[in-house]
Amino acid sequence: QKEVEQNSGPLSVPEGAIASLNCTYSDRGSQSFFWYRQYSGKSPELIMSIYSNGDKEDGRFTAQLNKASQYVSLLIRDSQPSDSATYLCAVNRYTGNQFYFGTGTSLTVIP
Amino acid sequence: DAGVTQSPTHLIKTRGQQVTLRCSPKSGHDTVSWYQQALGQGPQFIFQYYEEEERQRGNFPDRFSGHQFPNYSSELNVNALLLGDSALYLCASSSGTGVGSNEKLFFGSGTQLSVL
Numbered sequence: 001q002k003e004v005e006q007n008s009g010p011l012s013v014p015e016g017a018i019a020s021l022n023c024t025y026s027d028r029g030s031q032s033f034f035w036y037r038q039y040s041g042k043s044p045e046l047i048m049s050i051y052s053n054g055d056k057e058d059g060r061f062t063a064q065l066n067k068a069s070q071y072v073s074l075l076i077r078d079s080q081p082s083d084s085a086t087y088l089c090a091v092n093r094y095t096g097n098q099f100y101f102g103t104g105t106s107l108t109v110i111p
Numbered sequence: 112d113a114g115v116t117q118s119p120t121h122l123i124k125t126r127g128q129q130v131t132l133r134c135s136p137k138s139g140h141d142t143v144s145w146y147q148q149a150l151g152q153g154p155q156f157i158f159q160y161y162e163e164e165e166r167q168r169g170n171f172p173d174r175f176s177g178h179q180f181p182n183y184s185s186e187l188n189v190n191a192l193l194l195g196d197s198a199l200y201l202c203a204s205s206s207g208t209g210v211g212s213n214e215k216l217f218f219g220s221g222t223q224l225s226v227l
Contacts, residue, residue, distance in 0.1 A: 098167050103153045
């Protein structure tokens, strides 16, 4: 079982729609959760972090965490073509600052 | 405020050779982690350096080694290169390695290594 699992997609949404990205993790001891955006040929860029159950909003982005279900999601409202990228879910386990990444979900926003 | 810097940006080597990649962390950060990202995959943790010592290591062979200098910069060395070592190598910096740390990782632009 992989530490972090994501649907690789590709996920396509029309401009202005809501994009929903999902992630599950295997270690119940995981403490912190992150979403990174990676454009093709570039390095990952941190867009959201979440540490407690519930929702966290930052602009057009909302991260959701459910530790009981070991589930993390990212919602992107009013999707723009510039949001087209691969979105990586990352989990930091309690045992130290070692991050586990999913394989990423490729998102395409169609103008 | 300088971010994480890596050099070189691209590198081409042949099988059996050795390579050294370099990283300077973001200002104010003292911890450097190295990740390998194969095409179409997420980053895989190689190891982490803090206070000039390797603190954690992922599932990588001993051919992968590293070093951290007093100014917190770091090197990744890979010996006896294999074709499968071709990947994007990412350096990430953070502050501290405390258990349960909620510190965020900030990535450099990476070094694209091609092994022929």
